[in-house]
Amino acid sequence: MMLIEQTTVPGAALPVQALKDHLRLGSGFADGAMQDGLVESYLRAAMAAVEGRIGKALIARVFKLVLPDWRDPAGQALPVAPVSAVESVTLVDSAGAGTVVAASRYRVMPDRHRPRLVALGTLLPSVPVDGQVEVVFTAGFGASWAAVPADLQQAVLLLAAEYYEHRLEAAQAGAVPRAVQALIERWRNVRVLGGGAA
Structure with a gap:
């Protein structure tokens, strides 16, 4: 991670x-x-x-989480709270080519300490073999x-x-x-x- x-x-x-x-x-x-x-x-x-x-x-900014695979394919904990939005989820294959996952496939489950990216459906999309997933999200209490x-x-x-x-x-x-x-x-x-x- x-x-x-x-x-x-x-x-x-x-x-x-x-x-x-x-x-x-x-x-x-x-x-x-x-x-x-x-x-x-x-x-x-x-x-x-x-x-x-x-x-x-404390003050809102954008983070990128890079993972070799989901820790739990039903939902991935995000390491910083509070999360206000997930900007993108991108699957990257072993050659470095990225595929953006449709926002209709996931949502943020708010939590004071450990917000989670959860699947809308059964599971989060599979990460390519020898690839990775990149989750870009905004976290912070506010802009000021x-x-x-x-x-x-x-x-x-x-x-x-x-x-x-x-x-x-x-x-x-x-x-x-x-x-x-x-x-x-x-x-x-x-x-x-x-x-x-x-």
Whole structure:
């Protein structure tokens, strides 16, 4: 399985000013925008860390999932939530030729943690021998920061502030502040039975 992020979060969608306010950075100076690039980089790092821990895209973007075969031909779990749309499903043969599957053959079964691409009918279409299937989908709470749930917004701001304030110190590998852990806990995906349907 390979998950490829096809689009990135545009800078305009990031809460740069909200983080600057959170950090109580001065404003009104001639070089007031000098910190924007640094603040944006810490926001992106904090978002990536939170998304990695909860398995969800905060701001909507397009992903491509590449699989050698369906894990379950009746329905394939998608690794990022929440999914708003499946753009395409393409079967690729061993020579690299792709065949787009008609949208009438599948649908998205929404789920807070593990949305699934399910067959409309009996099974999802067969993947060619030595080929692969590519699923392009859009995932995220919405296109703007305002669409992100308030507790996840706060977690990102707290973590970005932590990165900013300790930027000159040696990093503690994998350390996430307790306040951030508490905010993201209800969003974490708890797998049971070894993730068999994942």
